[in-house]
Amino acid sequence: MDSAVFREERGRLLAALVRRFGDLDLAEDVASEAIEAALVRWPVDGVPDRPGAWLLTTARRRAVDRLRRDRTYAARLAILQVEADRADPAPPADATADLPDERLQLFFTCAHPALPAEDRVALTLRCLAGLTTAEVARAFLVPTATMSKRIVRAKNKIREARIPFRVPGADELPSRLPGVLQVVYSVFTEGYAASSGDALQRLDLAAEAIRLARILRRLLPGEREVAGLLALMLLVFARRDARTGPSGELVLLEDQDRSRWDRPMIDEGRALVETALTGGAPGPYGVQAAIAALHDEAASVESTDWPQIVALYDVLLAMTPSPVVAVNRAAAVAMRDGAEAGLALLDELADEPRLRAYHPYASARGDLLTRLGRVADAAAAYRQALELAGTEPERAHARRRLEEIGDS
Numbered sequence: 001m002d003s004a005v006f007r008e009e010r011g012r013l014l015a016a017l018v019r020r021f022g023d024l025d026l027a028e029d030v031a032s033e034a035i036e037a038a039l040v041r042w043p044v045d046g047v048p049d050r051p052g053a054w055l056l057t058t059a060r061r062r063a064v065d066r067l068r069r070d071r072t073y074a075a076r077l078a079i080l081q082v083e084a085d086r087a088d089p090a091p092p093a094d095a096t097a098d099l100p101d102e103r104l105q106l107f108f109t110c111a112h113p114a115l116p117a118e119d120r121v122a123l124t125l126r127c128l129a130g131l132t133t134a135e136v137a138r139a140f141l142v143p144t145a146t147m148s149k150r151i152v153r154a155k156n157k158i159r160e161a162r163i164p165f166r167v168p169g170a171d172e173l174p175s176r177l178p179g180v181l182q183v184v185y186s187v188f189t190e191g192y193a194a195s196s197g198d199a200l201q202r203l204d205l206a207a208e209a210i211r212l213a214r215i216l217r218r219l220l221p222g223e224r225e226v227a228g229l230l231a232l233m234l235l236v237f238a239r240r241d242a243r244t245g246p247s248g249e250l251v252l253l254e255d256q257d258r259s260r261w262d263r264p265m266i267d268e269g270r271a272l273v274e275t276a277l278t279g280g281a282p283g284p285y286g287v288q289a290a291i292a293a294l295h296d297e298a299a300s301v302e303s304t305d306w307p308q309i310v311a312l313y314d315v316l317l318a319m320t321p322s323p324v325v326a327v328n329r330a331a332a333v334a335m336r337d338g339a340e341a342g343l344a345l346l347d348e349l350a351d352e353p354r355l356r357a358y359h360p361y362a363s364a365r366g367d368l369l370t371r372l373g374r375v376a377d378a379a380a381a382y383r384q385a386l387e388l389a390g391t392e393p394e395r396a397h398a399r400r401r402l403e404e405i406g407d408s
Helices: 003-021 024-045 051-069 071-087 103-110 117-127 133-139 144-160 173-192 203-219 224-237 263-277 284-297 306-319 323-337 339-348 359-371 375-388 392-404
Strands: none
Touching: 003 024, 003 051, 003 103, 024 051, 024 144, 103 117, 103 173, 103 203, 117 133, 117 144, 117 173, 133 144, 173 203, 173 224, 203 224, 224 263, 224 284, 263 284, 284 306, 306 323, 323 339, 323 359, 339 359, 359 375, 359 392, 375 392
């Protein structure tokens, strides 16, 4: 097995062990031990016919051995397991399955609303993506010790609050699923548009978010917003190679070489958009995916269907009122109706507290002011964008714009 397959198996293994023993720490420890044993044994003995079953059996034995050694710990887990089974009885085992796929339950546990938002993301990456604590720490540019404390805090919260390891019922799912999707999308956003650091993108992190969304899509095939989220990420990620230049510099959408966009990924995303928009009122991810599809279908910025994009932003703004959505809508209006119309909408948002530290807002104003020939105002906007930029490519872009308008 290669590392990607081991990562996939680890997520399923961990979920099955948490369901059986009700404790994340124990499940993580014995899952790691089982995989280490496989790395030693399989090169010598050969990969078993049912590798998932081998890993699960090995991990269960390690867990039982550990619980026999620690009777107090075992008794506490037994009480928690009885409570969990009363709340959500385990389904009958499928004798034909090598390893039950209970990752959906783990998704909802890691993204439980009782956990702080940053802890949900960290725990999802640790448990479901299979990243090490050091890898999660690097992804969010914090020390490993800080991330370790964050993950331990989340696990303790799950244990102490006795958060159930289960999929919400049909009556709860509409309120709980958006939180799970938001966690996955947060991972993608940090990977595709990094909040800080020397690079504009962390492609491995964005790709991991897409992998998680694919798992969710397989586990919840009837949920249209899951299709919408996956579509959105695929349609945006398809532009990854064209977003930066040879030296890692930022390349804006209008300047990108569209021949470098990933067409198979775009085709997959467009098919998922149809699923997301069919069968009832669309959700916010489905609408955002439809906007991304219109960008990806256009041969150029000039030939983009800007009226339709503005109309979709109107729908999105009604669904999820947000100053960030309003900024994006204003940029689309500028393309449809001219820079002056777009700038007027941006200026109406000037008092929004969230936008005072929002780099894209300052950069958008700088662009529209430049188009209108208001050089002094554009320079002020780009200086603000330079101050707010989180990554070096964004800062370099602001400095380049200042040089171009003669304010170096």
